Amino acid sequence: MSATRLLVLGVVRGFGRTHGYRVRAELLSWGIDDWANVKPGSIYHALRQLAKIGLLEASEIAHWPGRVDYSVTAEGDAEFFRLLVDALERPEHRADMLSAGLALMPALSRERAVAALSTRLAVLEAQRAVLRKESAPVHAEGLPAHLGELWTMRTRYADLGVEWTQDLLARVRSGEYEMAGEHGPTFGTPGSWRALIGPGTAGR
Incomplete structure (x- = not known):
């Protein structure tokens, strides 16, 4: 659930306010069916569960029967950053958790990512x-x-993990990727999706 939770919180946070179809379409456009253990149906389930426990706020749209829009609560924002930092810090996670962390890494300041x-x-x-x-x-x-x-085999994998992390850390330190806070006060904040990730799936 953690990778799904991180991805869903990150996408909703990135759009600021959005609905389930848009979240699903955005994540599928990233190819999550190839690198994350996230099924399309689990995205809707995660949205409902996250709203139920107060990490998302759900709002029914009166003029659009059946549509529910979601936004991240203060508790959801804190949980998003907790999961994101944890995904990058802890190598014992499954690969899908690290992949989710990498996909959302620009939401962190450069200092925090380093x-x-x-x-x-x-x-x-x-x-x-x-x-x-x-x-x-x-x-x-x-x-x-x-x-x-x-x-x-185990030592070669260990070497690869160290070398890859060293290379990524060097790239982040050198400024190769745009990180939160670097394009003014709104970059990386809720609703700054286009600046944070770049063009994605248009809303329906």
Whole structure:
């Protein structure tokens, strides 16, 4: 639910006020069916649940029977940032949570994004150091050679995680991506979707 919650909160926040069809169309335009474990039907369910627990405000449109518009509450805004920072900081999340965090990263200030990615890098480097230490005795114990490939695979993945995070952190630090607060006071605030993400799906 966390990746879905983060994505739905982020899209509603980005538009400022919008309806379920627009949220669904926007997320599908990002190709979430390829990189996130989010089904189109779960988007509507998430909207209703988030409204039920007070993270979204639901408003029925009198002149449009059946349509409900959503906006992010103060509690929803706080939850959005909590989930977003957590997605970038913690490498133990599933890939769909990291993907959601990357998709919405420009909602953070550059300083906050750098801090989150720096935390992630420190965790990954510590995990890699432990893995290398634990793998050394395995190679020396005379086990069948092919079992060593398990440790080789894990250390290669650990190396890749560190290297990718280092590269991303360097790009964010260098100013390669536009981040919240860099185009005046409205950039990255609720309703600044076009500045935050760029052209997306037009409303119905």
